[in-house]
Amino acid sequence: xxxxxxxxxFVLFFxxxxxxxxxxxxxxxxxxIHSPHKATIYSAILPGLGQAYNRKYWKIPVVYxxxxxxxxxxxxxxxMYRKARxxxxxxASESDYxxxxxxxxxxTAQDLQTIRDYYRRNMELSWVVMGLWYVVNIIDATVxxxxxxxxxxxxxxxxxxxxxxxxxxxGEIPTSYAGMQAGLSLKIKF
Numbered sequence: 491x492x493x494x495x496x497x498x499x500f501v502l503f504f505x506x507x508x509x510x511x512x513x514x515x516x517x518x519x520x521x522x523i524h525s526p527h528k529a530t531i532y533s534a535i536l537p538g539l540g541q542a543y544n545r546k547y548w549k550i551p552v553v554y555x556x557x558x559x560x561x562x563x564x565x566x567x568x569x570m571y572r573k574a575r576x577x578x579x580x581x582a583s584e585s586d587y588x589x590x591x592x593x594x595x596x597x598t599a600q601d602l603q604t605i606r607d608y609y610r611r612n613m614e615l616s617w618v619v620m621g622l623w624y625v626v627n628i629i630d631a632t633v634x635x636x637x638x639x640x641x642x643x644x645x646x647x648x649x650x651x652x653x654x655x656x657x658x659x660x661g662e663i664p665t666s667y668a669g670m671q672a673g674l675s676l677k678i679k680f
Contacts, residue, residue, distance in 0.1 A: 529635035533628045540631025544638055549630070556623050564616035571609035578602035649677040 524544075533540025537557060538550040577593035581602055593602060653675045 524635060524638040526632050526635035529631040530628055533631035537624060537627045540628065541634070544631060544634040546634055553627050557620070560616055560620045560623055564613055564620060567609050567613035567616055571606060571613050574602055574606040574609055578606050645679060647679045649675075649679070651675045651677070 529540040529543050531540075532543050538553045541547070541549040541553065573591060574593060576589075577591045577597070578599065580589050580591065580594055581597075581599045593605070597605065651674070653673050655671045655673050657671070
């Protein structure tokens with residue numbers, strides 16, 4: 491091998507090396523970014539998971555209490571709707587087979603139709619409210635994630651102080667009390 495070829499290969503080898511004299515990045519130096527998108531997705535997958543991601547653990551029982559309450563009303567209205575529908579179908583078709591439904595003997599066909607429609611409306615409305623509660627859960631997680639890194643100072647104060655206002659131009663020394671007025675100064679510190 492010739493000497494210039496060896497030298498050029500040697501120079502190219504060292505030029506291809508990545509020689510950086512930089513600091514090693516530690517975990518403290520990397521600021522973890524709190525993502526509103528993650529909070530939205532988490533809360534959409536499982537209600538309350540976005541609130542846990544935002545470290546607002548006290549909101550999780552509120553989310554599930556709302557879901558449980560709405561489910562209770564949807565379920566009980568659905569049960570009453572099915573019972574009223576069964577009684578209405580029995581009375582409207584003038585059937586005579588034995589049935590275990592206490593609505594049959596109490597109400598007329600017109601009353602049963604009104605009762606059936608009432609419970610059906612309430613059942614459907616309960617499911618709509620459940621969907622709205624689910625959307626509110628997602629919106630809450632998203633908004634909380636946006637404000638996660640928002641710095642709110644603990645030193646928020648309002649000071650009210652009495653002041654004396656001079657009517658004379660700045661720099662002049664007042665010679666009498668005639669040009670002075672009493673006032674209040676409001677100072678907000680944040």
